[in-house]
Amino acid sequence: xxxxxxxxxxxxxxxxxxxxxxxxxxxxxxxxxxxxxxxxxxxxxxxxxxxxxxxxxxxxxxxxxxxxxxxxxxxxxxxxxxxxxxxxxxxxxxxxx
Amino acid sequence: xxxxxxxxxxxxxxxxxxxxxxxxxxxxxxxxxxxxxxxxxxxxxxxxxxxxxxxxxxxxxxxxxxxxxxxxxxxxxxxxxxxxxxxxxxxx
Numbered sequence: 001x002x003x004x005x006x007x008x009x010x011x012x013x014x015x016x017x018x019x020x021x022x023x024x025x026x027x028x029x030x031x032x033x034x035x036x037x038x039x040x041x042x043x044x045x046x047x048x049x050x051x052x053x054x055x056x057x058x059x060x061x062x063x064x065x066x067x068x069x070x071x072x073x074x075x076x077x078x079x080x081x082x083x084x085x086x087x088x089x090x091x092x093x094x095x096x097x
Numbered sequence: 098x099x100x101x102x103x104x105x106x107x108x109x110x111x112x113x114x115x116x117x118x119x120x121x122x123x124x125x126x127x128x129x130x131x132x133x134x135x136x137x138x139x140x141x142x143x144x145x146x147x148x149x150x151x152x153x154x155x156x157x158x159x160x161x162x163x164x165x166x167x168x169x170x171x172x173x174x175x176x177x178x179x180x181x182x183x184x185x186x187x188x189x
Contacts, residue, residue, distance in 0.1 A: 001133050001140045009133070010125050020114060024107045024122045029145045031106040035098040037186055042098045047127050048175075052187060075187040077146070079177030086175070088135035089150055095172035 003029075036077050046084035053078045100127070134175060146179040 001009070007025055011018050032050065035042050042050040057073040087094050100123060108119040130148070133140055137150040155171040 001138055003142050006126070006129060006133075006140065006142075009129050010122075013129065014121075014125055016122050016125070020111055021122060021125075023110055024119070025126055027107045027110050028103050028123060028126055029142055031103055032098070033145065033183060033186055035102075036183070037189075040098050044100055044127060047131060048177075050177075074184075077177075077179045077183055077187060079148075079175075081175040085131050085134060088131060089137065089173045089175055095170055 048082040144182045
């Protein structure tokens with residue numbers, strides 16, 4: 001499913017006008033990018049949480065040539081799935097229960 | 098940031114919708130995504146990232162606390178792969 005298919009699916013299932021759904025979907029993802037840029041944690045109950053993890057600089061190696069490469073420190077988004085969604089993906093059962 | 102904050106952002110950009118209607122639209126976004134992922138289909142949001150459901154075979158593991166050997170059952174896990182655009186946005 002792509003973003004435009006997500007919009008199609010929402011419009012098909014509800015009586016919302018397409019234009020409003022497009023604005024909402026775009027605003028939701030834009031706002032989440034902005035929050036992560038501010039290193040703000042995002043918590044969507046039942047769906048999951050997004051956090052920003054910081055990684056220190058390290059010296060790596062180019063696996064092809066063996067040359068050493070300096071990798072600068074970086075921030076990466078990290079997603080942890082919520083309980084409700086994890087159960088849905090596993091046929092309604094929590095695999096750790 | 099919570100869903101309520103997202104509702105506020107969307108409400109500020111939509112004209113002619115009540116707070117309640119806006120909340121319903123935002124709710125439908127996450128519900129539709131959950132339905133799709135629940136069917137183990139992937140979702141690709143350009144500029145944000147991809148959500149992919151992966152199958153994990155059963156394997157032997159250990160309880161890290163007790164050292165006891167345990168069988169980890171097969172399962173499906175959801176992974177999020179951030180887009181290059183999002184990764185760049187976090188490293189400016």
